[in-house]
Amino acid sequence: MSASVRLSCGLIGFVDSTETDRTQSFAVAPIFIAMSWFLFFLSTIFVCCRANVCPCERPELCQQIREERDFEVFVFDVGGKTWKSYNWSMVTTVATFGKYDAELMCHAHSKGARVVLKGDVPLSDIVDQDNRTAWITEKVSQAKSQFMDGINIDIEQAVEEDSPEYHALTALVKESTETFHREIPGSQVSFDVAWSLKCIDKRCYDYITIAESCDLLFVMSYDEQSQIMGDCIAMANAPLHQTLAGLLCRCFIINQEKKAIFNTTKFLSFFLCFQLMTNLLK
Numbered sequence: 086m087s088a089s090v091r092l093s094c095g096l097i098g099f100v101d102s103t104e105t106d107r108t109q110s111f112a113v114a115p116i117f118i119a120m121s122w123f124l125f126f127l128s129t130i131f132v133c134c135r136a137n138v139c140p141c142e143r144p145e146l147c148q149q150i151r152e153e154r155d156f157e158v159f160v161f162d163v164g165g166k167t168w169k170s171y172n173w174s175m176v177t178t179v180a181t182f183g184k185y186d187a188e189l190m191c192h193a194h195s196k197g198a199r200v201v202l203k204g205d206v207p208l209s210d211i212v213d214q215d216n217r218t219a220w221i222t223e224k225v226s227q228a229k230s231q232f233m234d235g236i237n238i239d240i241e242q243a244v245e246e247d248s249p250e251y252h253a254l255t256a257l258v259k260e261s262t263e264t265f266h267r268e269i270p271g272s273q274v275s276f277d278v279a280w281s282l283k284c285i286d287k288r289c290y291d292y293i294t295i296a297e298s299c300d301l302l303f304v305m306s307y308d309e310q311s312q313i314m315g316d317c318i319a320m321a322n323a324p325l326h327q328t329l330a331g332l333l334c335r336c337f338i339i340n341q342e343k344k345a346i347f348n349t350t351k352f353l354s355f356f357l358c359f360q361l362m363t364n365l366l367k
């Protein structure tokens with residue numbers, strides 16, 4: 086794929102360099118007008134193929150990751166080159182919250198890890214169905230042109246239960262998942278949630294339907310002191326027992342109501358993993 090792309094781009098480069106000579110005799114013969122349209126047509130191809138040239142050393146590194154995982158090590162990358170120090174034998178997904186870095190994408194793919202977009206939008210803008218579809222279409226085409234493997238939807242906005250925004254958010258996650266899965270086979274759509282289901286920071290979302298329609302929920306247990314009602318006293322951001330309670334409640338409720346993301350085997354391995362962590366920390 087990349088060879089043919091490079092070939093046609095090389096050709097356009099050559100055609101473009103003759104363009105200055107041509108403009109001098111522009112009015113002389115109609116053939117030049119036809120030619121200029123031809124050049125315009127070719128430069129359109131140039132623009133379109135240039136955006137999709139694989140930046141990796143080997144073209145196969147631009148192929149999206151399709152492998153399904155039972156256990157994810159999910160990284161939020163905020164830019165710079167710190168990714169060079171990640172332990173890549175553990176990382177399975179990198180959500181890029183910084184500037185897009187093609188080198189990071191190539192490297193992640195060489196290690197079998199996914200690289201996903203960050204997705205955030207004011208909910209009031211996507212209550213409208215056309216706006217919602219437009220947002221999703223734009224994200225999918227961005228992911229495709231950057232050879233990425235999905236999207237991490239990080240909407241941390243306050244939402245009233247049963248409001249237009251509440252339903253729009255649920256629909257956004259569902260439609261994003263459907264579109265990404267259809268357009269980029271094997272892609273991953275994840276959604277970031279607070280540590281507890283109980284309307285943390287007024288994020289009263291339809292968690293069960295959201296969990297059911299996306300590939301995975303990322304529980305932001307690193308951020309548990311956001312609701313400070315009493316004295317502002319320094320406390321742990323992720324106290325172990327509160328974290329565990331939040332996670333288990335979430336798994337249990339989602340599992341009970343819709344048998345969604347956690348089947349019993351997964352639930353149990355999750356529990357054992359946390360028990361192990363508790364023991365290690367003793």
Ligand SMILES: *[C@@H]1O[C@H](CO)[C@@H](O)[C@H](O)[C@H]1NC(C)=O
Nearest residue numbers: 158170171172173174175176
């Ligand atoms: C990276 O992770 C692997 C797997 O857990 C581990 O065996 C290895 O020691 C780690 N490497 C470093 C440099 O920490």
Ligand SMILES: *[C@@H]1O[C@H](CO)[C@@H](O)[C@H](O)[C@H]1NC(C)=O
Nearest residue numbers: 209210211212213215216217
């Ligand atoms: C559609 O989205 C734009 C921003 O992208 C916003 O300004 C506009 O109000 C939205 N339209 C509707 C009908 O929600």
Ligand SMILES: *[C@@H]1O[C@H](CO)[C@@H](O)[C@H](O)[C@H]1NC(C)=O
Nearest residue numbers: 154155347348349350351352
């Ligand atoms: C439950 O999850 C385990 C581990 O991922 C998997 O092997 C098993 O097939 C799943 N069971 C069902 C009923 O989906």
